[in-house]
Amino acid sequence: MSDRIEISVTVNGQTYQRAAEPRLLLSDFLRHDLELTGTHVGCEHGVCGACTILFDGEPVRACLIFAVQAQGHAIETVENLAPGGPKHLHPLQEAFREAHGLQCGFCTPGFLMTLKPYLEQNPNPSEQEIREALSGNLCRCTGYQHIVEAVKIAAEKIQE
Template identity: 45%
Template sequence: MTSDVIGTEQSAGAHRVPVSYTLNGEAVSCEVEARTLLVHHLREDRRLTGTHVGCDTSQCGACAVHVDGRAVKSCTVLAVQVDGCEVTTIEGVHGDDPKDLHPVQSALQGKHGLQCGFCTPGFVMTALDILDTDELLTDEKVRQGLIGNICRCTGYQNIVDALVELSADRQESGE
C-alpha cells in the first residue's frame, strides 16, 4: 500500500466532532477532525496566524495560547479538548482599548525584547501566565517561568528585564 492511498483513506474516514468554545471573547461552534491539534485549528480554520508553529514537538513555546486563563502549548492540545473552554490567542490580547498594546507588549517593546517577533506571541502568552501572581518577580523566577519558550534571536535578557520591571511596576501601583 502506498502512502498516497493511506493518506486518502485516513482523510476520507476522518471523524469530525462538534466543538463549542469561546475564542477571544466570541462564541465559536464548529466541527473539527478529532485528530486536529489546536494550533492547526486556530491557524487554518480560524485564520488566527499569530499563534506560530515553531517546532511541532512542544519545545519552543511559539504556539502558546491561554485555555481557561492558563498558558498551554497549543501543539499539545487537540481542538476537541477545548470544548466548553475559553481560549485566548495573541489576537485577543490588548490594552483597555483594542487598538492599544497590552502592558506586557508595551514592556517588551520598551526593553527591545521583541527581536524578530516570531517567538513574541508565545512569550507574551506565557508572560501573562507568570505575571498572574501577587509576588514580585525576579530574574530567576521569570527565567524559570519562561523555560518552555525559545528565542532564537537571543533576546532573553531583554525579555527578562521587561517582565521584572513590569512586575515591580505592578507591585508599586498595587495591581
C-alpha cells in the same frame, strides 16, 4: 463520510461552533479555521513554546492539544492582549517594545501568553524567578537578556 466532530469553543470571549477533524491540532484550528494567526507554530511537538495559549486561564501548548479537546473550554490567544488595537497595548507588550524584547518576533506570542498569568500570580518576581518562568520558551534571536528586562518593566507597569 466526514468524520468531523462539531465543537463549541470560546476564544477571546467569543463562542465559535465549528466541525473539526479529530486529528486537527488546536494550534491549526486557531490559525486556519478561526484565522487567529497570532499563535505561532514552531516545533509542533511541545518544545519551543511558540504556540502557548491560555486554556481556561492556564498556559498550555496548543500544538499538544487536539481541537476537539477544547470543546466547551475557554481559550485566550495573544490577539486578546490588545483588543483595542496597537494604540492600546497590554503592559507586557509595551514593555517588550520598550526593552527590545523581540527581534524577529516569532517567539513573542508564546512568551507573552506564558507571562500574562505568571505576572498576575507573581507580581514582583526576582530575576532568577523570571528566568525560571521563561525557561520553557525558546528564542533564537535575543539571547533572553532583553526579554528578562522587559518582564521587569512589565511587572512595574502592572503594579502602577
